[in-house]
Amino acid sequence: MIENFEPRIVGFLCNWCSYAGADLAGTSRLSYPPNIRIVRVPCSGRVDPLFVMRALRDGADGVLVLGCHPGDCHYSDGNYHARRRFAIMHELLSFVGYEPERVRVDWVSASEGARFSRVVSEFTEKVRSLGPVRRLGAQAATAPAQAAALRPAATSAGQGGGPGQTAQLRELAARLLAEGQAGVVLGWEKGSVRERPLFASTAEQASRLVVPQEPGASLNLATYLHHLHGKKAALVVKPADARAVNVLIKEGQLKREDVVLIGLGGEAGRGPLPASEPSPASEPSPASAYDFVLGEPPVLSDAFVTAPLLDEVEGWPVAQRAAFWDAQFNKCERCYACRQACPMCYCAECLSEQLNPAWQSIAIEAPEQAFFHVMRAYHLAGRCTGCNACSNACPEGIPLYLLNQKVAREVARFFGPDGLKGTGYQAGLSADVALPFTVFTKDELAGGHA
Amino acid sequence: MNQEIISRQELSRWLESLLPAHTIIAPVHREDRDAFAIIGSAGEVAWDAGRTANPAKEFFFPASETIVRWRTGPAGLQVEAPLATRPQVLFGARPCDGMALDVLDRLLLADPADPYYRARRAATTVVAWACGGEGPGAGPFEGCFCETVGGGPADRRFVDVLLTRYGDDYAVDAVTEKGRQLLSGAKTEPRELPALTPRDTPELPMPPPAAWRAQFDAAFWTELAQRCLGCRTCTYDCPVCYCFDARDRALPDGTIERLRCWDSCQGMQCFAIAGGHNPRPTQASRQRQRYMHKFLYYPEREGVALCVGCGRCVVDCPVNIDIREVIAAIAAAERVPA
Numbered sequence: 113m114i115e116n117f118e119p120r121i122v123g124f125l126c127n128w129c130s131y132a133g134a135d136l137a138g139t140s141r142l143s144y145p146p147n148i149r150i151v152r153v154p155c156s157g158r159v160d161p162l163f164v165m166r167a168l169r170d171g172a173d174g175v176l177v178l179g180c181h182p183g184d185c186h187y188s189d190g191n192y193h194a195r196r197r198f199a200i201m202h203e204l205l206s207f208v209g210y211e212p213e214r215v216r217v218d219w220v221s222a223s224e225g226a227r228f229s230r231v232v233s234e235f236t237e238k239v240r241s242l243g244p245v246r247r248l249g250a251q252a253a254t255a256p257a258q259a260a261a262l263r264p265a266a267t268s269a270g271q272g273g274g275p276g277q278t279a280q281l282r283e284l285a286a287r288l289l290a291e292g293q294a295g296v297v298l299g300w301e302k303g304s305v306r307e308r309p310l311f312a313s314t315a316e317q318a319s320r321l322v323v324p325q326e327p328g329a330s331l332n333l334a335t336y337l338h339h340l341h342g343k344k345a346a347l348v349v350k351p352a353d354a355r356a357v358n359v360l361i362k363e364g365q366l367k368r369e370d371v372v373l374i375g376l377g378g379e380a381g382r383g384p385l386p387a388s389e390p391s392p393a394s395e396p397s398p399a400s401a402y403d404f405v406l407g408e409p410p411v412l413s414d415a416f417v418t419a420p421l422l423d424e425v426e427g428w429p430v431a432q433r434a435a436f437w438d439a440q441f442n443k444c445e446r447c448y449a450c451r452q453a454c455p456m457c458y459c460a461e462c463l464s465e466q467l468n469p470a471w472q473s474i475a476i477e478a479p480e481q482a483f484f485h486v487m488r489a490y491h492l493a494g495r496c497t498g499c500n501a502c503s504n505a506c507p508e509g510i511p512l513y514l515l516n517q518k519v520a521r522e523v524a525r526f527f528g529p530d531g532l533k534g535t536g537y538q539a540g541l542s543a544d545v546a547l548p549f550t551v552f553t554k555d556e557l558a559g560g561h562a
Numbered sequence: 563m564n565q566e567i568i569s570r571q572e573l574s575r576w577l578e579s580l581l582p583a584h585t586i587i588a589p590v591h592r593e594d595r596d597a598f599a600i601i602g603s604a605g606e607v608a609w610d611a612g613r614t615a616n617p618a619k620e621f622f623f624p625a626s627e628t629i630v631r632w633r634t635g636p637a638g639l640q641v642e643a644p645l646a647t648r649p650q651v652l653f654g655a656r657p658c659d660g661m662a663l664d665v666l667d668r669l670l671l672a673d674p675a676d677p678y679y680r681a682r683r684a685a686t687t688v689v690a691w692a693c694g695g696e697g698p699g700a701g702p703f704e705g706c707f708c709e710t711v712g713g714g715p716a717d718r719r720f721v722d723v724l725l726t727r728y729g730d731d732y733a734v735d736a737v738t739e740k741g742r743q744l745l746s747g748a749k750t751e752p753r754e755l756p757a758l759t760p761r762d763t764p765e766l767p768m769p770p771p772a773a774w775r776a777q778f779d780a781a782f783w784t785e786l787a788q789r790c791l792g793c794r795t796c797t798y799d800c801p802v803c804y805c806f807d808a809r810d811r812a813l814p815d816g817t818i819e820r821l822r823c824w825d826s827c828q829g830m831q832c833f834a835i836a837g838g839h840n841p842r843p844t845q846a847s848r849q850r851q852r853y854m855h856k857f858l859y860y861p862e863r864e865g866v867a868l869c870v871g872c873g874r875c876v877v878d879c880p881v882n883i884d885i886r887e888v889i890a891a892i893a894a895a896e897r898v899p900a
Contacts, residue, residue, distance in 0.1 A: 171814050262593070303882035305704060309789040331880065335791070339845075445625065448829070449793035449880050465831055473811045474823045476625035505880035507615075507795045509593060 119173035119239040121148045123232070124159045128186035129221045130178035136225030144229040145236040148176065155179065156217070157190025161201035161490055162463065164215055166471060168205075169248065169483050174214045174239035176232070181219040182554065191219070192552035196526075199557055200493045203522040204515070207426065208486055209248060209434025213238050246434060248441070248486075249478030255439035256432050260421035262511050263503070277323045277377075277406045281348065284374065284404055285318040294346035294372050298333045300324045309333060321348075323406065327376060332356055332501040334455035337366055346372035346403075351410045352499035354401045355540030356455045359495050362543050365458065377407030422517045437482065443508040444481035450502035450512050451488060456495045463487060489515035494523045494531070494548035497540040523548055526557065565733040566750040568725070570609060573732065576748040577604040577653065585650040587621050589614050598652075607654065610698035613706065617801030617874060618652055618659050622666070622682045625798075629678060629808070631819040645681040651744065655690045656701070658870040660720035661713045662801035663688065668864040669804065678822075687744045688723070692716040694758050695727035702763055705873030707886055710766045713870055716758075728755060766886055768867070773896040774858040778850070782891060787846035789881045794826035796852070796875035796883070802868050805832070827851050853888050 125131040131152050137144060153159055156179025164175045177198065179191040198217045206212040216235050220228045285297040289312070299321040301310035307325065312318045324330045333347050334356045349357065354373055361368055402409075425433060448464075451457040463471050464484045472480050489512075496516040503513040520539065528534020531546035533553035568576075577586060581603070589611035590599045596611035598618050630643040652659070667683065670676040693701030693715035701715060708714060718724045722741030725732040734750050736742040797803040807825040812818050825832055828849075833842045842848050860868035869885070876884050 304884045304887065305877055306882050308882035311785075311788045336789075339788075445794075445798050447794040447798050447826075449791060449795050452791035452793040453880060461831075465829070473821065474807050474809050474825075475811070475821050476823050505791065505793070507799065507878045507880070509595075 117240060117243060119147050119236060119242075119244075120171065121174045121176060121232075121236060121239060122167040122172040123148045123150045123176040123178065124153050124156070124163060125150050125220075126156045126158075126179040126186075126191075127152055127154050129180035129184065129219070130156075130228065132222035133178075133220040133224045133228040136222065137228045138225075140225045142225055142229040144232040147236045147239075148232050155185065155187050155190035156194040157185070157187065157192075159194060161197055162471065162487055164201065165205075165483060165486055165490075168210065168214065168245055169479060171245065171247075173242070173245045174216070174235060176235050177215075177217045178220045178228075178231070179217075181221055184221060189552065192554065193549070195557050196549060196552055199526050200519060200522050201490055204486060204490055204519055206430065207433060207515070207518045208437045208482070209246070209430055211242050211430055213242060214245065247479055248434065249438050249480075249482035251435070251438050255436050256428070258421060258424055258436070260419065260424050262421065263509055278321070280406050281323055281374070282319055282321050284406075285312055285321055285346065286315050288346050288372060289313065289315065289318060293344075295343040296340070297321065297346045297348070297374075298336055299348040299374075300330065309336070311336075323348075323376060328500065329504050330501075331453050331504060332455050332499040334360065334499075335453055335501065337371065337455065338458045344370060344372070346374055348374045348376060349402070350376055350499065351401075352497045353455075355497035355538075356499055358401075358540040358543040359497060359547070360455065360458075362540075362545070362547060363495075368543060372404070373402045375402035375405040375410055377405045377410050419511075419513065419517065421511065422514055422521070425514060426518070438478065440510045441478040441482040441485065443510055444478070444485070445508065446476045446481055446484065447507065449505040449507060450485075450510075453501040453505035454488075454492075455499075455501070456492055457488070485512065485515060489519050492516055493519045494527070494537065495539055496520055532556075564752055565735075565755050567728075567731050567753040567755070568734050568748055568750045570730045570732070572749050573725075574604040574607070576745075577607065577651075579747055580651060580744070583649060585648050586653055587618065587650060588653040598655075611654065612699045613656060613701065613703040613872060613874070615799075615874070615878075617662060617799065617872065618655055619662065619666070619801050619804075621650065621652065622663065622686070623670075623679055623804060623806075626821060626823045627678060628819045629822050631817050633815075633817040645677060647681055647685055650682070650686045651689060652686055653689045655688055655721070656693055656872070657690055657715065657717040657721065657724070658706070658708045658713050658872045659801060660688050660690050661708070661717060661870045662872070664720040665802045665864075665866055665868060665870060666804060668866065687740050688721045689741070689744070690721035690724050691732075692724055692726040696729055696758075697727045700727060703873060705876030705884070705886070706871055707763070707766050707873065708871035709763060710768050710886075710889065711867045711869050711871045726758070766889060767893060768857070768889060769893040769896050771858045771861050773892055774854060777892055777895055778854070780895065782895070783850040784844075784846040786883065786888065787844070787849040790828070790845050790849055790883055791881055792828055792830060792845050792848070793880065794828050795878050795880065796885075797826040797828055798824060799874040799878050801870055801872055801874070803827075827855070849883075853885070853892075857889070857892075 125134060156177055159177050167175050179194055182191055185191045202212060202215055205215060218231050220231060288294040288297060295313060297312040297318060299310055300307045301320045302322055310320060312321055327350050332353045334353050354375060357371060360366055425436060451462060472483055500513050503511060506512060523537050525535055527537040527548045529536050531537060531548045531551050533556040537548055580586060586601050587598050588601050588607045589596050590606050591608045595615040596608050597616050598614045601607060632639060632641045670679040718735055718737050722738045723745060724735040724737055733755055736745050805825045805827055806822050808820060808822045810818055810820050834840045842851055856868040
C-alpha cells in the first residue's frame, strides 16, 4: 500500500434523503472523512452507471451511490431501478478487473446523519486499503494465458445447410418477392473472401442466396432492420437473431407484422457456441418465432449458451482479469464494427461519440476503448441474445461475447423469466416479456447490493 | 544473375546491432495474425509473416497523438509540442507499404508540411521484403492488387533497401544512400541467383478518373452501401487513409493536450458540421466518398491513387465489401455506352 494514500471518493447523493442525511451529519457535528466529493443528484435513479465508469476512469478511487431506502423514494421507484442497474454494473466492473469494493450503493435517509458518517468512514477505509485505482486499459499488458479458446469455435457440426436447404431458401425467397409478402429478402450470398449479406429484391438476386456454411461465425441480419425505411423485409435468421427481433419488437423498434422471419433449421439453426449448459425446459414453440423454417425447427433457447472461457476468466483473481482485459482493449482500434454489427445498438448518437456532453475523448487508446466496451456491455443487459455478431465482426478478434455473456449470466442470476423477481431471465424468448431494466420487484435484491 | 546475398542469421545479428540506437518495427506473430510491432529483440521477427494485419502508417501517423500540450505553473505558461526524432527502421515492409509512404508524402510533406509526420518520416529507413521470391510469406496475398494502382511485387522505387527471399538467404538491393548507410554494418556476399518467375495475378485494369466521375450519381453506390455496417475497419486498415480529428482534453494534473486521432469517412459524424448539418448523411454517400477520394480526387490532385492495392480492407471488411469489385464495376460501367 502506498504510504499516506488518501483515496479520492466521488459520492452521488440523492437530494431528498442522502444529501439531507449528509447535511444532518454536518449540523450534528458528526465527523466523516474529507475524502468524499459529493455530487448532488435528484435521485439515485438518476445515477447512470456511466457516471460511475467515468469517475473511475478519471481517477476516482471509489464511488459511493447513496439514495433513499427502498420504499421511501421521493419519486416512488427511482431507487428500485438504481438497485437493479447497479446489481448488474457491479458484476460487470468486477469482471473487467475493478475490485468490487470500489463501488458501493447504499441507502441513507434524511434522519440518518450518523449512518451517513459511518457509511462514508467505512467505505473510505475500505478503499484506502485497496490502494489507488488502476486505470483500466492503461497497461499494455500481455494477456494471461488461458486454456479455453479466445474465439469460440462454431458449432461442432457447424456445417450450414446443404444444397437442399439452399434450394428451399431460394424458392421461398422468390415466392415471397413474387407474391409481395416481402419487398426484400435479407440473406447471405457467396462473396469474394467470405459469405456476405445480400439484399435480394429481384428473382435473380434471390437465386444467389445461400444458407451460410458456418452460421455461428456470421453476422445478425436484424441489424439492417433499422435502415430499411418501411420496406417490408424477410430475414434469414438463426435462433439468436430471431430472439433479437423479439427484443426489438418489445422495444418498439418494429412490429412483428413488418418482418417475415425465415428460420434456419437443423444444423444451420444451431446457436453460435457449443452448449455447455442445459437449455431450460420452457421453450416457446418455434411456430410463434418464425414464419418459415428451413429444415428441422431450431430451438430458440439453444441460442444463448456460455463459452468455457467465461467460466475460466470468472475464476481468475481480479488482477488477472484486469490484465486479460487490458490486453484485449489494447487490441481495439475503436472501429466500432461491434456496435455497427449489433442489432441492439441502434442509438442515433452513441455515447462514445456524443459531443455534448462528451463522455469520451476521441483518443484511440485502451482506457477509452475499455470505457466504450464496458458501457456497451452494460447497455446490452437483458437485451443481448448472444448472436455473437460483435465478436464475429471484430477485425482484431477480441472476445467481446464474454462481456455480453457475463452480463447475461448475471441478469439470469438476479431476474426471473418474466423479468421480475427470480432467476433465469433470457432475452428475447418472446416479444411479450418485460425488459429487466424497465420493471422491478419491491422485495428483491434485499439489503442493497455490495 | 549475380547478386549480394545476406543470410537470415546475419540479418538477425545486424538488426540486433541496430536496436540500441533505433526503434525497429517489424512483422511479428500475434495470436492468429501477423502484425507490425516495435520489437525488443531480433528474435521477435516473424520471418515467414505474410502481409501484416495492420498497415505501417501508425508508426508515422499514430492513431492517437498529442500534438501540443500546455499548462500553467509557477513558471507561467509552459507549452510543449513534442516531435519524434529517434531513428526508426521499418523492417519487413512490403513494396506496397513503401508505396503507401510515397502516397502520403505527396500530401503530408507538401507545403505546409505536417511536422509530426515529417519528423517520423525523416527518421525512418524502410527495409522491405519483395513479394515473390521463395519461401513462406512470399505473397501475393488474398485480396491484393498492387499492379492495378501502379505498384508491383518487387517495386523498389519507394524503399531504402529491398530484400528478396531465397529460402534462408536474401538478395540485397540497397536502393538509396540512406539504405546503403544503414546496411554498412551487415556482411553480404555475392552469389549467382536464378531470376524469379513473375507471379501470375488476375488482371484488374484501373478505370481513368473520368470514368469515376461519370458514376457519381449511379444507383450502384446505394446498392453497395446497403450491406455496409458503417464501421471504420476499411479506413483504419488502410495504409493511406489519413483523415483525422483534433480535440483538446484536460488531464487530471491540469495539463491540457491537443490530440490528433484517426477519423473515418465511414463514421456517421465525420462530416457533421456546426448546426447539425451533415453533407454526407447516408452510408451510400460516405461509401462513394471513400472511393471517389481514392480514385478520382486524389489522382487529380496528387497524380496517384490513394490506394496501394494491399488488400487489407478486402480481407477485413466484416461484410466483404471488396474494393476490387468496385473498381471492376466502374470499369464495366465505362464500357457500357451511355
